[in-house]
Amino acid sequence: MKIAVLTAGGDCPGLNAVIRGIVLKGDRIYDHEFVGVRDGFRGLVEDDLVPLPRQRVRGLSKVGGTILGTSRVSPMTNGGTDRVKEVMDKHDIEALIAIGGEGTLTVARMFHDAGINVVGVPKTIDNDLSATDRTFGFDTAVSVATESIDRLRTTGEAHSRCMVVEVMGRNVGWIALHAGIASGAHAILIPEVPVTPSQLFGWVRHAMDRGRAPVVVVAEGFTFAGEEGAVASDRTDGFGRQLLGGIGERVTRMIEEATGVETRNTTLGHLQRGGVPSSYDRVLATRFGTAAVDAVSDRMWGTMVALHGIDIVNVRLRDATSALKVVPRDQWDEAAILFG
Amino acid sequence: MKIAVLTAGGDCPGLNAVIRGIVLKGDRIYDHEFVGVRDGFRGLVEDDLVPLPRQRVRGLSKVGGTILGTSRVSPMTNGGTDRVKEVMDKHDIEALIAIGGEGTLTVARMFHDAGINVVGVPKTIDNDLSATDRTFGFDTAVSVATESIDRLRTTGEAHSRCMVVEVMGRNVGWIALHAGIASGAHAILIPEVPVTPSQLFGWVRHAMDRGRAPVVVVAEGFTFAGEEGAVASDRTDGFGRQLLGGIGERVTRMIEEATGVETRNTTLGHLQRGGVPSSYDRVLATRFGTAAVDAVSDRMWGTMVALHGIDIVNVRLRDATSALKVVPRDQWDEAAILFG
Amino acid sequence: MKIAVLTAGGDCPGLNAVIRGIVLKGDRIYDHEFVGVRDGFRGLVEDDLVPLPRQRVRGLSKVGGTILGTSRVSPMTNGGTDRVKEVMDKHDIEALIAIGGEGTLTVARMFHDAGINVVGVPKTIDNDLSATDRTFGFDTAVSVATESIDRLRTTGEAHSRCMVVEVMGRNVGWIALHAGIASGAHAILIPEVPVTPSQLFGWVRHAMDRGRAPVVVVAEGFTFAGEEGAVASDRTDGFGRQLLGGIGERVTRMIEEATGVETRNTTLGHLQRGGVPSSYDRVLATRFGTAAVDAVSDRMWGTMVALHGIDIVNVRLRDATSALKVVPRDQWDEAAILFG
Amino acid sequence: MKIAVLTAGGDCPGLNAVIRGIVLKGDRIYDHEFVGVRDGFRGLVEDDLVPLPRQRVRGLSKVGGTILGTSRVSPMTNGGTDRVKEVMDKHDIEALIAIGGEGTLTVARMFHDAGINVVGVPKTIDNDLSATDRTFGFDTAVSVATESIDRLRTTGEAHSRCMVVEVMGRNVGWIALHAGIASGAHAILIPEVPVTPSQLFGWVRHAMDRGRAPVVVVAEGFTFAGEEGAVASDRTDGFGRQLLGGIGERVTRMIEEATGVETRNTTLGHLQRGGVPSSYDRVLATRFGTAAVDAVSDRMWGTMVALHGIDIVNVRLRDATSALKVVPRDQWDEAAILFG
Incomplete structure (x- = not known):
């Protein structure tokens, strides 16, 4: 299968570890081929893609930033799903892995609704997604x-x-x-x-x-x-x-x-948000990456990977983007006891 | 309530953050009084205790080691539960918080069976306790x-x-x-x-x-x-x-x-095992500490605190010490895909 | 000899290592007695002193900040040298070690001119003192x-x-x-x-x-x-x-x-300017501290310690505070070659 | 001028920063051309060279190890200076910059005696060269x-x-x-x-x-x-x-x-000896690198760069390799005062 990978929104330590996990497992286990999309959705609507072979992801688990670049460009106001399908068809890209925060995952859900094969990887440095215990970064x-x-x-x-x-x-x-x-x-x-x-x-x-x-x-x-x-x-x-x-x-x-x-x-x-990711984030990001390529291979379109306890699970994008995970009042109260 | 706190077994980054969490919350919310036991169970059977006032735990969240000291001395071959009761009674100590690994928690379970009021806090740098998603250190x-x-x-x-x-x-x-x-x-x-x-x-x-x-x-x-x-x-x-x-x-x-x-x-x-704990371990250890003093205040004897997902819960010591959490074969297989 | 130690001006990683070096060598080799002055020159004119025994400096080489506190209060507009002499005489303090930047060292020079026994230790996080190759911090x-x-x-x-x-x-x-x-x-x-x-x-x-x-x-x-x-x-x-x-x-x-x-x-x-000093700064600060107490013992009043090459030397305060060490144009030019 | 660069002996944080300094300044200021020698003197006698353009040294100041590789192979028992001259002549290489420790610098001196144009850069993680105040690493x-x-x-x-x-x-x-x-x-x-x-x-x-x-x-x-x-x-x-x-x-x-x-x-x-160099070592290594290419351009054959106080100077290899810089007894005595 030929798969496109993109990172969108603000950057976050661990993005490169996700990409590495996707490509290494996809190459070895499934024999997938990968292309990278430059600068988030901008590259997707402008047809700015780069090959993403195994060698390209060497040593990336500890590298901050994202080798693909990122941006906050929205595809919905730049051609929309029709344009995205066009670009993907042109290159025989069968599926898209979108790594991003709430905005990106909402777009991914729209893609899914429009019949594009998409799997999401949650990315939020703020840890504000309710569908996963933690996010890398x-x-x-x-x-x-x-x-x-x-x-x-x-x-x-x-x-x-x-x-x-x-x-x-x-x-x-x-x-x-x-x-x-x-x-x-x-x-x-x-x-x-x-x-x-x-x-x-x-x-x-x-x-x-x-x-x-x-x-x-x-x-x-x-x-x-x-x-x-x-x-x-x-x-x-x-x-x-x-x-x-x-x-x-x-x-x-x-x-x-x-x-x-x-x-x-x-x-x-x-x-x-810059610099070498912590070991925790490298491990979580790597696990998210390999799980995302599993989800693609299993054609679990419209889902994203998530951490539940110590397990990586798949949740529906529809459920993942509905509510922000805020700090519960009692957790702040607990912290406030230690003030002073 | 007068409560004794001890740390036993190998040391682990975060022990002092647990002690701080216990004492600060216990002092502010419950008005408990605390004594520290020196060098694990040795101090308990040898009646080697120190006062543990609020001022003593100042700034401890980031300090490695344990201010109480630790050892691998077993109380069961050094007087056993009778001696422990004797020392606790002598000082009007109503409850014990035991911070330690599998061995320590097994002893704590025996204490509980013998009628001693005890609450456990899991500590294992190896992360091998099945009853909690993670342990600090x-x-x-x-x-x-x-x-x-x-x-x-x-x-x-x-x-x-x-x-x-x-x-x-x-x-x-x-x-x-x-x-x-x-x-x-x-x-x-x-x-x-x-x-x-x-x-x-x-x-x-x-x-x-x-x-x-x-x-x-x-x-x-x-x-x-x-x-x-x-x-x-x-x-x-x-x-x-x-x-x-x-x-x-x-x-x-x-x-x-x-x-x-x-x-x-x-x-x-x-x-x-030495040095400044990571921020992750400081937070987890602090949460374990405040939850342990809650458990004592609620007289949940024979339990220990644990992390489930993003919540701190109480589990029975009996259930906590029965099985080692080993690395599942499929997690290693997953990692092996990335070799090379 | 009874010696007062003060830190003045902005804080700087390594101040505590200087204090530790002074007290440990002064205690062991010369049998001096030390008192700490609180908050720079403020403590000196307000007679706010604390004992500074050997035990007080334990483990300080890696601790940021200054245990004595610091301030930018000038003694010259708060009683001047007469008041300083009065306080020193009252406590039988024979000498003062002043750790500080250009302003502090200039005051130290005035003290010296007024007959007060003083030795300086240069402290400037900006590294702008011409009399020493480097300063800690x-x-x-x-x-x-x-x-x-x-x-x-x-x-x-x-x-x-x-x-x-x-x-x-x-x-x-x-x-x-x-x-x-x-x-x-x-x-x-x-x-x-x-x-x-x-x-x-x-x-x-x-x-x-x-x-x-x-x-x-x-x-x-x-x-x-x-x-x-x-x-x-x-x-x-x-x-x-x-x-x-x-x-x-x-x-x-x-x-x-x-x-x-x-x-x-x-x-x-x-x-x-905060936090744990680098190993370089700990070593330099410790050497400055032990050299400063040597200078006091040798009654080299009106001097400060300095790094020349790999040696610690004594220079006259008069010479040390006359010129700022600026970045020479050719060093910037050299760096500019690497731009881009 | 076409210049070969090699790193020999044990690796040391800062080697890549030296290489980067050499190439950037050599390219910009002197319009030199550079080739890298693979694995120390092994590459020199085996004619294993790689181009070393400006783009190749991008971002290297903070990278540990050496992009050229290193080894402890001696050229003197593998063809000697004749073979080295042969390889250099074949590629029209006019000068060699040898980055290494005492052994390497001794070889460089022999090269110089044999009429090979060579400039040295001292590298010793142990800091044991008497001709320079400090070495990077x-x-x-x-x-x-x-x-x-x-x-x-x-x-x-x-x-x-x-x-x-x-x-x-x-x-x-x-x-x-x-x-x-x-x-x-x-x-x-x-x-x-x-x-x-x-x-x-x-x-x-x-x-x-x-x-x-x-x-x-x-x-x-x-x-x-x-x-x-x-x-x-x-x-x-x-x-x-x-x-x-x-x-x-x-x-x-x-x-x-x-x-x-x-x-x-x-x-x-x-x-x-591994990993990201400290900022101190990055600066010193960069300065050594740019000074080495100056020395080559000034045809100061048989010298090496060195740190004296805050200045980079050139010293003769003959003088640089004659004596080991040992810890003077009084510096250890000074440290011993702080024991305990």
Whole structure:
């Protein structure tokens, strides 16, 4: 079978390990042939494909980024499924493996509805897909954030400062929650849990009172209780990039003004999505890759691979993209017990 | 409630995070009082206890080792449950949280049968407990092994050598399997899967033929097909320590003799169990700790905490210690597809 | 002899290793007694001292921050040398070891001129002191910056983006230069070397043309050719903190507008000064510490320790604080050859 | 000019950064053409050369190993300088850049004496060349050893064990000295300094008495006072590989028997020479590379590049290979003050 592989959306540590898993197992066990699609769906509608032989994926399990490139181009507004079928037919491509987040998997579902043979691999650094226990990239992001907070804590203590760290998480706070627990933060602010400024100031003061340098972890999508979440969108430019300081900067200024404690912000940003994947992510991504090629070989169209407990399973794309996996209130409460 | 906490058996990254989770939640939510038992069960039978106030666990989530110390002393041959009850009664200790591996949890079950109030926390760096999806320490061990293999690969390639890496795993091969997948090993040798020397030489030659420097990951408990597993025990001294080279050394010599390829062994040993825990292990260990103190507060005696999917649950010690979680043959087969 | 030790100015990885070196050698070889001054010169004028026995410095070689705390308080406007003498006399303190940067060492020189027994230890994460080949903290900062750029590069390549990284260096560009060379940057912007926007755009385009994702490293104190360096000062609040985006943000917007290449900024900030010191910095700091206590014992007042080649030497404070060590033009030219 | 580049002897982090520096500067500034010699001098006498264009060195500054391969083959017993001249003439190669340790540089000197145009780049992970303050690779090796000891310390403390770590250093103890200082070891055993078993046991007991888990760092070439250094050579096989346990194993057994303290050995071995180079080594290696191509362009035959203070200088090969840089007794004494 000739199979196309694409990676779409924001990049994520582990993408290359997925590609490697797909190609190695597909080549050895099933004798499939693979082509890579350049820059996500852009390559698919523009017919920009590259051969993807076994040799091309050598040593990729530990390489960050994606050798195929990625983009946020939507195929639905660039020719749609007809154009995709046309390109696939032209090259005798029988199936597509789409590696991406919620948007990509939703497109994949539309492809499936339109009769295109597609299998999905979930990719979200935010870990916000309800159909899988974990996604690759998340562990690396949490590791980078945790190591960074470990570093920031010591400089905070030397100067008796409050250190604010803004981490990824536009809609969900998993990275903030895990990095905050792992690093022993004194406050964790996430989109799912409304917190008032005075609650935050209380945690900061409480830590100061006991001689600690407060560490505040804030997800980029957090807003204070009573505020509209839309505030953040005012601060982006034409590229969707935040122009002025984000929530980390704002929290920093608020703490400083309210408590008088010298406070510093660090926005980790792209540090969390680049670089060598953690061993956890390499293993999960490799397993996702080999399972995805199994699913293709079994013609399980319209499904994606997922982690349930310690097993890799196949779930229907329809079910996978219906709900965001948010941080449950009780998990945040549990973390909050450790504040201070 | 006054609660004693002990850590027993080999140490493991995350033990201190468990202790911290127990004490912080126990202090804040339940108003429990804690004492630490020194050096595992030794401290329990010898009445060697230390206060464990909130301040003592400050900043511990990222600290390797265990502040309580650990040992392999068995209480059953040192006074048994009567002595343990005596010590607990003397100090008005109502319950015990025992953090340890299979041996420790088996002892905990005996304590429970004898009427001692006990809750267990599973600890095994080998990840070989069937009652929980994962245990803390395993992720750190796999990370250390993977980073080490990444390093060894480059020097192997510079010299066109075969690099053998002996990792932990006396009875099960989970660390070897995961580190081998993560690092793209050309052969993974684990206790669960019999392999003949000629199979191994074949993988080595296959990698060399394609211009690669072969990487062989071997679990310390591996033996070749047809050999008796007991061979390894001949090589230990009075402290249970291997006197001569282990399986890594042996595999190295065998490859060199059979293939003529210059081969080097590295035995990672204690590197895998020391040091700063990974963020994954810190989070899991913290969650285990807070869940254990919940279990004590709910008087769920004779149970231990466990990870099922993304939830922490309570399982009966009786069920938890009955079977070892071995690597299923199909998971190894899956990994073997990627060899070479 | 009774000796006071203080750390002043911004914190820096290795400060604790210096303190440990001072106390261990002073205790064992000279039988000195030590007191720690809290929060830099603040503790000296406010008489806020703590005992500094041998046990207090245990295990400190790898601990970031400073156990003594630090501040930017000047003693000269808070009582001056008379007050310092008063406090030292009150506690029978015969000598002071001052660990700090140019400002601190200048104060130390004034103390010396006023008859106070003082020895300095140079500390500058920016490596800008001309009297010593290297200072501790610099290597850790460059390591953190380099690892960060390694991570950012892969995400840049996945998205064909230009990645800008703002690193420390208000007056000198050593961190930018070394991290830029180590990570293979396509442009390095430092305060010492005037560069025009069109030169920068040329480097970015040149890298894009050859299929690379451009990496631009910019020191926080950089200004474009023809601009006044003072611009930066407009952007700080009452705490001396930059309110709006720094030079990294600005460079990012300029590149995006001029070249049309999607560009992202990451400001590393305090990440570079916190955390576990590199082995290089631990060794250098330890050597500085033991050499400083030798200098005190030899009553070499008014000197500081310094690295010359592979030797630790003593230089006069008067000579040490007279000139900033800037990046020589030819070293930048050399690095620029590698751009692209 | 057409220039050949080779790497010989044991590999070392930074070799690829040297190659990259040579080729990028040679291409851009001098318009030289480069060929790579495969596997050290083997490729030179066997005429096994590969083109080395600019594109081939892309992204190499952070890659461990050597893309050219390396070996310990001597050209002097495989055709000698006549054969080398023949191969160079055949391909119109005007000059050779030889990157290697003492043996390689000695060969380079012989080449120079025979009229071959050669420039050397010093490479020794052991840092044992007297003509240069530092060599690349050393910093990475010390970093790996230090991080490893940090890990081992925590497991030692958990079990109240003595941890022995065998590091590289056949003739000199620089790695052991620096890693031992950086990690706060309780004993450092190096070839240069004779120590009796009872001295060692005293340090171990002293640390135990004060409640510490002793850490002993031993260089592979260490022998006890009064022993012959030649002992070690009995333990190697036909490949020059140690067959039985090395000095680390032996020290471990001796400590255990003499003190009764449970003791464990870890031999770091090849971990120290593989993997991603530290930022320090990347910068130094890059500077060595660009300076080497300057030396070739200036026809400074028979010299090698070296670090003096913060400058790269050229020294004559004759002077560079005459004396080993050993650890001076007073530097070890200084470190020994910190034991315990």
